[in-house]
Amino acid sequence: MHKYFIKKEKRFWTNFVNNLMSQIFFLSAFIAVVSLFLITIYVFYNGIQIFKTVPVKDFIFGSEWEPVTRKLFGIFPMIITSFYVTIGALILSAPLGIACAVFLAEIAPLYAQQIIRPAVQLLAGIPSVIFGLFGLAFIVPLIQTFTEVAGLSILAAIIILSIMILPTIISISEDAIRAVPKELKESSIALGTTKWQTIYGAILPASSSGLMTATALSLGRAFGEAMAVKMIIGNTQTMPDFSPDTLFGLLSLARTLTTNIIGDIEYAVPGPHLQSLFATGAILFVFIILTNTVYYLFLKKAYGVRRAQ
Amino acid sequence: MKIEFEKGNVAKIQMEQNIALGTLWFSGWLIVAVLIFIIGYIFYFGLPTALSFQYLFTPPEGGRYDTGGILYQSIATLYLIFGAILVAAPIGIFAAIYLTEYAPQNTITKLIGFAIENLAGIPSIIYGLFGLAFFVIFLKFEYSLFAGALTVAIMVLPVIIRTSEEALLSVPQRLRQSSLALGVNKWQTISNVVLPSAFPGILTGILLSIGRIIGESAILILAAGGSITAMPSLLSSDYPFFLPDSARTLAVHLYYQATSYDSRGKAFATGVVLIFIILFLNFSINQISKSYRKRFVR
Structure with missing residues (x-):
C-alpha cells in the first residue's frame, strides 16, 4: 500500500x-x-x-472505366458487382450462420460448444489475405475444373466472402438468441411443442431483430472487404456478363468498388485518377454509413445485443 | 398453432424434428470442418518451407521470383505492431477509463459512443485511403511504416476501447468504494485499484488488436507502400523520425507472393507463419480470460 x-x-x-x-x-x-x-x-x-472534371452522373452511372487512356471514370459496373457479391455471400452465409448460432445457443452439448466456439473465434482472426490465398489456390481451380472458364470469378468471391462473414453472423446471432427470455421458451415447451417447434415458432421470431442486426453488420463487412476479393475476382473493369452462359454472372470476371481502389492505387498518379479512387472510396463509405444506420435502427429494438469485437 | 394427437401426425412432427435438429448439428460442425480444411490446406503446402529456418531468417531476394526469405518483412511487422500499439493502447485505455469512470450522461458522451461504433464499422480500405490522404500526403510522411502504424492505430482503437471498457466494468464497485473510503482521490483509486484488477481484460484487448494488425493488408498497401529492398529502420534523423521507411509486412508480402504466379508456393509458407502467430494469440487470449473469469465470478 x-x-x-x-x-x-x-x-x-x-x-x-x-x-x-x-x-x-x-x-x-x-x-x-x-x-x-x-x-x-x-x-x-x-x-x-x-467532380470538377467528371460530372456526378457520368461517374456513378458511367459504365466504362479507362482512367489513363481515355479519361473515362464510370464505376457503375463496380457498384453492381459489389452488391451482387455481397448479396450472394449473404444468401450463402446467413442461413448457415444462423443455424450454427441456434445450434450453439440451444442444442449443442458442452463439449461441442467448447470446440465450435473457439473455431468461430479463430475463423474471425484469420487474415483476409489467407482467405484470398485459399480461394486462389483451391476454389478457383475447383471452379475451373467444373466449367470452361478461367476460375477467377464472382462465384469464387462469393464463396470466400461467405466464409469470411460467418463469424460475425454467428457471434451476433448467438447473442441475440441467448437474449430471448427464458419464460418464452418455457411457455412454448409447456404447450407440448418439440424442441424444433420451439426454436422455429418462438425463439427465432423473438430474436429476429437481433438476427437482422447480424445480417446488416456482416453485409457491411462483405461490402468493405478488399484484399481477399481482389485476389480471386479477376478485377476486370467491364460490366459482368449476366447471360445464362456464365450462370447469370456467377462465372464472370468483375471488379468491386474496393478492388478498384486496391488494383489501381499501384499506378494511379496524383490528379483525376487518384481523385477518382478517393471518390470510389467515398461512394463505398456512403453505402457503409447506410448499412450502419440500418444496424443502429435495429440495434435500438434488439435487446442485449452488442457489437462483437 | 394446432396440435393434433393423431398417430401419423406425431410421427410427422417427430421426423420434422429429427431432420431439423440434424441440419443444425451439421451446420455447427461444418464450420469446424471448413476451418480445419483451410488451415490444413495452407499448412500442407507451406509447412516444409516455413520450417526451414533459412526462409524465416534470410532477407528477401530475387524480386518477382522471390528466392529469398522473410526477414525484413517479419521485422517490418514487429515494428508496425510496436508503433501502432504504442499509440493506440494508451489512448484506447484512457478513453475506456473516461467512458466507464467519468463520463456524464450528456451529448458529448453519446457523440463519443457514436464515433467509436462507427469507427468499428469502417472497412479497412477506407482507413487506407485516409492514411494515404492525411498521413502520407498531407503530413508528408511519404509511404512509411509510421504512416501505416498511425492509420492502423486508429483502426484498432475501437477494439481496445470496447474490451478495456468491459474489463473496467467487470471490476466490482465495492473495490472502488473501499478505496475511496480510505480518503484517496479518484485518480489514485483508478491507478492503484481499478486498473490492476482490470489488467488481464485490457491485455486481452491489446492481444486482439495485435491479431488485427498482423492480418491487415489493405491499409498498409495504401499507406506504407511495399518496399522490400532494405531492412526497415526504427529511428531516423530525417522526417518522420520514427519508422520512416516504406516496408512490407508479412500479410502484404503474402498478397504480392500469391498474386505473382512464380512465388505462389512461398505464399503458403508466409501463410503458415501468420496462422501460427494468430493461433498463439488466440491461445493466450483464451488462457487469460479463463484465469480472469475465476477471479471475479464466485
Missing part, C-alpha cells in the same frame, strides 16, 4: 494530478470523435475533387 501524506503541498500535488488525469482521459476519448471526423472529411474532400 502507498503512503498517503496529509501535508498541504502534497495534497495540492495529488489534486493537481487527479484533475490533470481526468482531462487526459477526456481528450483520449475525444480522439475517437476527431478521428471519425477527419476520416470523413479527408475521404470525401479528396473524392469530391473528381
